[in-house]
Amino acid sequence: MIKTFSTIFLLILASYSIHAQSVEVIKYAGLDNLIKTKSEKIEVINFWATWCGPCVKELPYFEQTAKALKDKINVNLISIDYVQDLEKVNKFVARKEIISKVYLLDEIDGNTWIDKVEPSWSGAIPATLIINHATGEKAFVEHELKEGELEKLIEEISK
């Protein structure tokens, strides 16, 4: 009996871990790779954190757009939560059933990397970088996106 229970429990645990992605911890080099690696798709890179209200509010737009335009865009969600909060981020991602790839950027000194992402970025989040590798064009916004705004930005950069 106990055996059956534990088997069921393990099965549940296994299925849970199959569905929930585990957040990948990266350093700036990993982020730089995401920004620079040529891709046929439009790369959308969003900077957020679990504690950032406006960021959490706009996340569903990224998820919806990623689904709707899955052949055209690739969404990367870069959490800047502290690395010791990794478990919290993993739980958040599982609870919200986030399908877009989530990374945690483990870089504490913003002064060393913020300008490399975008010189006009003050460091406030949410912030979103959109890259069209085919044309070399980039778009950057440093505010909470409203419904429909992301699609519009993608459309403009796709021209």
Place this chain on the structure above:
Amino acid sequence: MKTKILSVFALALFFAGTPATGTYELGDAVNDFTLKSVKGESITLSKYADKGAILIFDCNTCPYSKAYRDRIKGLDAKYASKGYPVIAINANDPQKSPDDSFQAMKDYAKEHGYEHAYVQDADQSVAKAFGATNTPHVFVVKKENGKFILSYIGAIDNNSRDASAADKKYLEDAVDALLSGKQPETAKTKAIGCSIKWKEA
């Protein structure tokens, strides 16, 4: 021709007399401002600052502001007596962030024993003039011939998570330089922070 020169002159005068509409840059003289503090005082930059001031756009709610809270208190303890007091300015719209209301600011300052001025930028005009975007976001002004010259913009140090691990104290280095009559070696830095909660336009 004469009218043209005159009108150009008039235009120049007009602009010279108009406060800057854009945001301040390093080296700019900033406009004076008066904001209400949690202790009920009116804090006017020109009266409060002696040699200068450390202006920190801050709030009750941002995890980064919380992480820096003790360091901000320490900065006032260290630099107020040297002529550079800290003025912490909360510009968050209380409609969007109720825990940043004036009453909440009063409670927060009391709970955490604030000695430094904690003021509310109720119409967000000071934050806009300085181009503040996040919390905590620091601006150091230095008094020169009665004007307040913007001399440092950016972060407090390079480790929000752990004060003891911060090995680049950007702000302290800048103020120390100003106190010894030099220009800060690093006058502009960047850090991750919570965006200021702006009122709906």
